[in-house]
Amino acid sequence: MAQSSRERYRAQVRADIKGHAWEQIATAGVSALSLNAIAKQVGMSGPALYRYFASRDELITELIRDGYRSLADAVQAAAGTDLLELAHVIRDWARADPQRYFLLYGTPVPGYHAPADTTAISREVMVVLIEACAGTDGPPTPFDAHLEAHRDWIDGHPATAATLHRALSFWTRLHGVLSLELAGHFAGMGFDPALLVAEEVIPDQHRRSGITGSSL
Amino acid sequence: MAQSSRERYRAQVRADIKGHAWEQIATAGVSALSLNAIAKQVGMSGPALYRYFASRDELITELIRDGYRSLADAVQAAAGTDLLELAHVIRDWARADPQRYFLLYGTPVPGYHAPADTTAISREVMVVLIEACAGTDGPPTPFDAHLEAHRDWIDGHPATAATLHRALSFWTRLHGVLSLELAGHFAGMGFDPALLVAEEVIPDQHRRSGITGSSL
DNA sequence: TCCGTTGGTTATAGGTTCTAACCAAAGCGA
């Protein structure tokens, strides 16, 4: 609880290191992250940094953890709003630091396995999404039935399989547009990705309005 | 046309180098690609490789180009089939070598700009998708109207804005599921991503069948 | 005050990309 002077100093230096690490990642990507460069920036030379992080991988793992935490905080702060608002919150969070988004959801490094707690934080995000999807079920689909048999991952959450399907779909569709947008694959096409996100995320409403009305 | 002996040798060595490079990328990711290791594998030591590729970045750029070409070939070989078949062709192509997929559509490196011809190959893929989407238009949406004003990127293709929208949506949805699947973000959830892809890619059919029928 | 823990240093090993300098061999025209 009450930190000693040394613990406080240590925590502050670690935060300082992580701050400069985020800077480097934001400007040059995680592959260009250099412990030597960070050490110089925080005012110590080279190997001193290994007193605070055992290795480059451990520092990156810590950053990934903090990244998930930051995303979960942003999403939970918007809990209770509708899917469109949630999509914009997540998109804004990602666009504030694209390389941070890609650190979580970009190219995986083949050997690496995320620590267990990051998947727990991912679950927090998923729960907010599921909550927002509750009650927006459309007609049942074959995948809903399939999901009914594979819902252990959300383990005990009282949502229909159709709702889980909607949440999963929200996640994959948003990620689809967002990651292509942030990676620059829409460069040259002049359209506004936000508008595409809007229709991807609340899919049936627009298309079906005026056809089936509210007869569901 | 007729290559000289030297040109043939050079082309063969370059292909050999690229082959070993793909091996390394498939097993350890592009960030672990080592020119030294490749050189040893092809039997020459270190800097000799620079006679064939000016830099590591140039080799990677060449691999990216070949990757796009390979994807476009796979997609064009399936041209004329329906969207579900196209989705499976692309998914199978990606799953055959996930790191190759991520080389094209994964985390972008901040400084890097793809050469112009790769975007031209991307366009080839897009044209096949658009062709497959033709005639599957649903009711018009606001984004269709927006796309009508921003269709320069496909420049002269005689497709409705609604069709372009469907093709764009096909691309982003497939990429959304596929990249999360390949990155391992579905690990632990037991569902079959192929089923999710199927419903994402032919979105309205399943949901609407039995409601609006074929009244469109 | 003493002494262990902690946080810093420099030196060094082994890895990387890439350049420089040098050399051998292959191809080609006279």
Next chain:
DNA sequence: TCGCTTTGGTTAGAACCTATAACCAACGGA
């Protein structure tokens, strides 16, 4: 066949990187 030019290879080395080892100063609690 001779000789020159281009090409493909070598080794050496500069400038980075991660990470470890060895050493030392300074801080904190008994």
